[in-house]
Amino acid sequence: MRRRDFLRAGAATALATPALAAPAIAQSAPEIKWRMTSSFSKTMETMYGTSQIVCRYIAEATDNKFLIHPYQAGELAPSRQALDAVSSGSVDCAYTPTNFYVAKDPTLGFGTGIPFGLSSRQQQSWWTFGGGAEIVNSALKRLNVVGIPAGLTGAQMGAWFKKEISSVDDLKGLRWRISGLGGPVLARVGVAPQDIPHIDVYAALEHSTIDAAEFICPHDDEKLGLPKVAKYNYHPCWWESGGMVHLVVNLERWNALPKSYQAIVARACDAASLWMLAKYDAVNAPALKRLTAAGAVLKPFPQAVMEAFYRATNEHHAEQAAKDAHFKKALDSVNAFRKEQLSWLQIAEHSIDNFMVSTRGRA
Amino acid sequence: MRRRDFLRAGAATALATPALAAPAIAQSAPEIKWRMTSSFSKTMETMYGTSQIVCRYIAEATDNKFLIHPYQAGELAPSRQALDAVSSGSVDCAYTPTNFYVAKDPTLGFGTGIPFGLSSRQQQSWWTFGGGAEIVNSALKRLNVVGIPAGLTGAQMGAWFKKEISSVDDLKGLRWRISGLGGPVLARVGVAPQDIPHIDVYAALEHSTIDAAEFICPHDDEKLGLPKVAKYNYHPCWWESGGMVHLVVNLERWNALPKSYQAIVARACDAASLWMLAKYDAVNAPALKRLTAAGAVLKPFPQAVMEAFYRATNEHHAEQAAKDAHFKKALDSVNAFRKEQLSWLQIAEHSIDNFMVSTRGRA
Structure with a gap:
């Protein structure tokens, strides 16, 4: 609930200004066009495909009134500079993993997932209910952006x-x-x-x-x-760990959105997280x-x-x-959350997974 | 993608009728009030809470134009008769596990998850990309309803x-x-x-x-x-297995929704699936x-x-x-999907889970 409260606090600020100037109908469903820079190329069809899904979901929910056009890495900004482009406002939003920017701030690594950190499922729980949204968005706010999770890879392969x-x-x-x-x-x-x-x-x-x-x-x-x-x-x-990818939005652009559009973006991103994980499982197995x-x-x-x-x-x-108090706060939070989650994982999901894996190769 | 195509096919049919009668603005964002009967009581705060989340998300995305009021089990219909109430049209929609109705049709068990079936994550992938949506919704269509997944419990406890x-x-x-x-x-x-x-x-x-x-x-x-x-x-x-819960909607009511509202409902349900799983992990561990x-x-x-x-x-x-061709089709589909998924699970998620569980109790 905390993350939503955070987003809602942003929305309240945003609505204060335009509400005075425009008639009610125009405010609630304005025509908006945004550009999204992706850190991925079109050839990475699941990763890039998820950014297309986010845009499509938002268009469908707004009867094409709020349109976001995705661009692949290099068209508007290089892959590793997507966040910078949003930070400066030259692009409205980006589809990018926050750990691409650990050189700016190591705490951004926690947005994607740290070594021996949380699984995708635990990361989502930590983000929403364990304080993750506040920790990562505090770091992102210093860069003038807000991050909304919009993709989960699940456990990846080794090298x-x-x-x-x-x-x-x-x-x-x-x-x-x-x-x-x-x-x-x-x-x-x-x-x-x-x-x-x-x-x-x-x-x-x-x-x-x-x-x-x-x-x-x-x-x-x-x-x-x-x-x-x-x-x-x-x-x-x-x-x-789990590989969480974010929609990163310029803070002023985000705050200027009507509350209903913020809700639509948040739900499109949630849905994209679910979609990516399901899609990766469907394509990785074969x-x-x-x-x-x-x-x-x-x-x-x-x-x-x-x-x-x-x-x-x-x-x-x-x-x-x-040497970094923000990093320490994030690490302590993840470690405490992980410790409890591992007790739960061991007797629940891991326990049935163990048996199911043992059935492989049987008739 | 298949599921969405299915939903979209429904939407196209629906739009054909009201589009002739009403002005464009009224069609795209009409004021609608629905009632939802839940199979759960309010004391089951996560399960019932997720149905409230679905309603809240839909209200937020439509500026309170589309309002669904949830009722706990017994207020509009008994827990195990939620589907019947929607089927007859006495209630617009229900929040219910489809396996409550296996006596009507055993294939409905596959909507929630069968014994030694798929994990929540695999179930979501099977639903969206493995043919699950078509199989379960074929069964639900015979009962005059459409089902949209709106909750995942993850692995539950034994008895x-x-x-x-x-x-x-x-x-x-x-x-x-x-x-x-x-x-x-x-x-x-x-x-x-x-x-x-x-x-x-x-x-x-x-x-x-x-x-x-x-x-x-x-x-x-x-x-x-x-x-x-x-x-x-x-x-x-x-x-x-994973415990998938559905928003079950009366077919005529669903088809009568504007396309954008259908999209908003679908995304609210996706988001609710993600929310429930994250919430259960957050509350179960402590x-x-x-x-x-x-x-x-x-x-x-x-x-x-x-x-x-x-x-x-x-x-x-x-x-x-x-003795049941529909059940056989569903079972063959799940078994084939599971077989491939277990190979992937074993070397990816299960492999890192194994190591992480082994770190429990270390400094």
């Missing part, structure tokens, strides 16, 4: 490697493409993290200028052609089958390697928290 | 027992309160299933007229007082802690007992499919 990883020693000096808060964690276990744009990943692996790359899920990885240039696909993905049929080898990270990642993450988080 | 369950023999003759498709499965392993309303469960356990009862989750179970009258709380819940502090003993069903439930489920499903 693609050209060679097998059998021990922590195999990580030393490995040139591994990764984005967000995972990079500095990997550096602590000897990896040389590389943050390169996704369109360059295939060529970099092909020419061995990198040794490994994380991307998203079987469906996207297959489109990028990763299995052709790196045989080993490791799991689980631990560096981004893509996984095709990948393995085409020769990809699925492997779990060895336990010792997972433990090394986990230790390095805790060290990095503690160090970051010691 | 509360007065005595420990150590073997399949301990199930013989056990009077166990259960609803939906789980009852006939339990009967196959010797249980005497009892389908009694949830308000009577506490007294029945207290006076030992039943020996066990499934209900929902720690938060609801605590409110019902179950731990006071049955000490042992078993997991996992296998008889209802409730679980309180339950165990108050003396509830959490126990997993023994493996041999789970295997007996699983075998009985497969036998019951096969028998049902042999």
Whole structure:
């Protein structure tokens, strides 16, 4: 409820001004056209497709009175500068993961999900009922934007490697493409993290200028052609937990919307979160089958390697928290929430999942 | 996309008639008041709360032009007759699980979730992208209603027992309160299933007229007082998989809505699904802690007992499919979808969940 109260507080401010000038009917359903810059290209059909879904839902609910036109990365702003374009007001809104901007403010990593953090489902619960909306939107407000969750990836795959990883020693000096808060964690276990744009990943692996790359899920990885240039696909993905993506809106534009349009945008985003997760599950399962049929080898990270990642993450988080009070507040909040959620997960969802996974291969 | 196409087909039919009679502005945003009958009482604050959320979201998005008033179970119709009231048109819509009506049509069980079926997340994916919407709405159409998913419980708890369950023999003759498709499965392993309303469960356990009862989750179970009258709380819940709840709308009323209102209802329902799951996670985790502090003993069903439930489920499903072509079509669809999803679950969400659960109790 807290997040909605937050949004509603914004709406109240917004309505104060235009209400005096225009007749009631015009205020409640004005014709508005916005531009949305995406951090993704059209080829990433689920990620980009979700931004199209947000726009379509808003158009449908307003009888095409409120139209948002999505543009792929690079058309209005580069992928990693989508937030900046919204912040300055040169673009009305963006579809982007907030962890693309951890260099500006590490707390923005919590909007998407931190290493060994919350699952997509836990992240959604933390956002709405655990204080997440306030924490991340406090950080976003300093950049003159408001963030509304509008996409969940679920657990992603681990990385693609050209060679097998059998021990922590195999990580030393490995040139591994990764984005967000995972990079500095990997550096602590000897990896040389590389943050390169996704369109360059295939060529970099092909020419061995990198040794490994994380991307998203079987469906996207297959489109990028990763299995052709790196045989080993490791799991689980631990560096981004659930992968929440946001609609980020310029604060003045948001506050100027009629209250009903704010509600319509919020619900379109909620619906898009549900849509993306369902869509990824629907497309990833068959893509996984095709990948393995085409020769990809699925492997779990060895336990010792997972433990090394986990230790390095805790060290990095503690160090970051010691020098950044906002980050500390966010970390304490996530850790407290996670602790309770894991007790619940273990006996509920995880417990039935365990049995269901055990039925695989039976008649 | 398929579900939306289905809904849109309905909308096109609907718009044909009123468009000829009224001016454009009146059609697109008419003042409408509906009544919603819930299968739940107000004391079930998350389940009933979600129906209130649906109504609030619709009001907010339409500037209070489309108002739906929710009524608790018994005010307009009894809990298990909510669908009938909508079917006849005496009430406009209902908030109800479709598996309350398996006696009318066993295929309606698939709308909520069948024993050893899909998780909430898989159920949502199956509904939207796996053919679920068409299958369940075909069954609902025969009852003159359309169903829109508007709530997900996630994995629920197993049942509360007065005595420990150590073997399949301990199930013989056990009077166990259960609803939906789980009852006939339990009967196959010797249980005497009892389908009694949830308000009577506490007294029945207290006076030992039943020996066990499934209900929902720690938060609801605590409110019902179950731990006071049955000490042992078993997991996992296998008889209802994910627990999807629907907004069920009278078909003529749905078709008469303007297209934009249909879109607003659909998005309010999507948002409510996300809200309920997040809310249940937020409230169940602390409730679980309180339950165990108050003396509830959490126990997993023994493996041999789970295997007996699983075998009985497969036998019951096969028998049902042999005599009901609609049920068979639904079962084949769910089984095919589940098979692929389990491969994906195992290496993605389940894999990181495994590690995260292993971190419980660490510093």
